[in-house]
Amino acid sequence: MVHSRWSWLFAGLLVAVFIAAPAAVRAAGTNAGTSIQGTAQATYTFGGPTLTATSNTVTVIVAEILDVVVTVSGTTPVSAGETRRGLVFTITNTGNGTETFDLGAMSAGIVGDDFDPTLVDIYFDTDASNDLSPPDTLYVAGSNDPALAPDTAVRVLVINDIPANVANTARGRSQLTARARTGTGTPGSLFATQGDGGVDALVGTSGAQGIVFGEYVAARMQVAAVKTQTIVDPAGGSRPVAGARIDYQIVVSVNGSGTAPDAIFSDTIPAYTTYVPGTLALNSTVLSDIADGDVGEFVSAPDSQVRIHLGDLTQASGPQTIRFAVTIN
Structure with a gap:
């Protein structure tokens, strides 16, 4: 059976x-x-x-899916006549294969703004400083186009000059385009054998291209912040070792005419460090760590940070110097 x-x-x-x-x-x-x-x-x-x-x-x-996302980091305040000011864009390969992206920018004729910035160049933000600085690399089409693995990104700066005659609060737009070199088109378009390793490549939901504009806003008044640090280790040296203390100084200044109403300073305590109680100070005046009668406080949740209510700031207010310290865990 x-x-x-x-x-x-x-x-x-x-x-x-x-x-x-x-x-x-x-x-x-x-x-x-x-x-x-x-x-x-x-x-x-x-x-x-x-x-x-x-x-x-x-x-x-x-098969390979060709997809990309381009984002821009907020609005950039500028003054009339400024040169070589950058808008910060991030290009992320959201496809599933390594892809090279061709970049392009334009600043003239974009609908919805008040003035046309003058396009200068595209740079890679090599030092991740969010502004144009000496380490940054000039983008040259066809020479150093970014090749991105899946889920990786590159930050670029679109550099423009600002016309001398722009009005206060006027907005000017500049646009960045990133296109997959393998091809673009309607979702589902096929590029046979053109994907990684000779597999087929299909256009994803983005059309395999990202087109995003950023904005400059002309302002007679600008607020700037410059942060520096000093390290003292347990042996009296300046090595960033466990137990070392980092003293931070941030200088906030206002330039131009106008008022920045109810300005609030905040700074998140870095990961792997601990705030040193009693070190928060504004213009040499020590502030308490709790929310009370003075303008400063240390907040532990949801993210640890120091915060100071600076009030209404003008150029006449002068530089506002904030200090606090942390220790390396």
């Missing part, structure tokens, strides 16, 4: 093959070029012994 468990064991094992050992998940899913294999087994009895039948292996190679 033959006792067979073929049908129900086969079905259960076939499903198990495809749900076991999931691959790493990325922004657009599994990485392009990943091989997904499935092999089924069926165990059954035939006249006593247990036997196993193994199917052929089926294989599918994951």
Whole structure:
């Protein structure tokens, strides 16, 4: 007599093959070029012994999805006639394959603004300072186009000059475009064998391009903050070791005409450090750490930070110097 468990064991094992050992998940899913294999087994009895039948292996190679997201970091205040001012953009490869992106910028004729900035160049924000500085690298189309792995990003600066005759509060726009070099188009468009490792590439929901504008706003008054630090280690040196103290100084200044009403200073306590109680000071006046009659406080939740209510600031207020200290855990 033959006792067979073929049908129900086969079905259960076939499903198990495809749900076991999931691959790493990325922004657009599994990485392009990943091989997904499935092999089924069926165990059954035939006249006593247990036997196993193994199917052929089926294989599918994951195609590449071409997707990108471009974002801009807020509005940049400028003064009339300023030169080489930057807007900060971040380009993120949200596809599942390594992709090179071609960049372009424009500042003239963008609908919805009050003036046209004069486009100068695009730079990579090499030192992550959010402004144009000597370490930053000039972008040269066709030479150093960014090649981004899945889920990685690059920060760029679109540099413009500001016209001399712009009115106070006028806004000027500058636009950055990032396009996947493999191709762009409507979602689902196919570029056969053009993906990573020769797999097919398909356009994702972004159309494989990101187009975003940033804004300058002309202001007769600008607020600036400059932060410096001094380190003293337990041995009296200046090494950043556990137990060392970091004294921070931040100078807030106002330039131009006008008032910055009810200005509030805040600074988050860095990770891996602890605030030193009683070190918060404004213009050499020590402030308490609790919310009371003076203008300062240390807040422990949800994020540890120091905060000072500076009030209405004008250029006549002069520089406001804030100090506090932390220790390295």
